[in-house]
Amino acid sequence: MRAALLLLLALSPLALAACGGTVSPERAYEECSERARLAVRPRGTVGLGVGSGGPVGSLDVTITSDFIAGRDPNLVYDSCFRNLTGAGPTRPLIL
Known part of the structure; x- marks a missing residue:
């Protein structure tokens, strides 16, 4: 029983990935352009x-592992x- 549960847990990410499919080229362009920026x-x-409670401040910083690694x-x-998408880009990157 325990072995079957472990096997199920090991395979569930693969099953979820298969259900996800691909995204449209337009959506991929938006997401990937942002990641490249x-x-x-x-x-x-x-x-x-x-x-009314006095001074307020906020700070938000986004640093990605791609930036830290110096990736192109x-x-x-x-x-x-x-x-x-499972295919090459349909539009060139514009930063």
């Missing part, structure tokens, strides 16, 4: 304000597109 430089926002944004885009 984040490979070029981190992105962040800073917010400052004053409310064009290769990030190409690899991402192929993973999402």
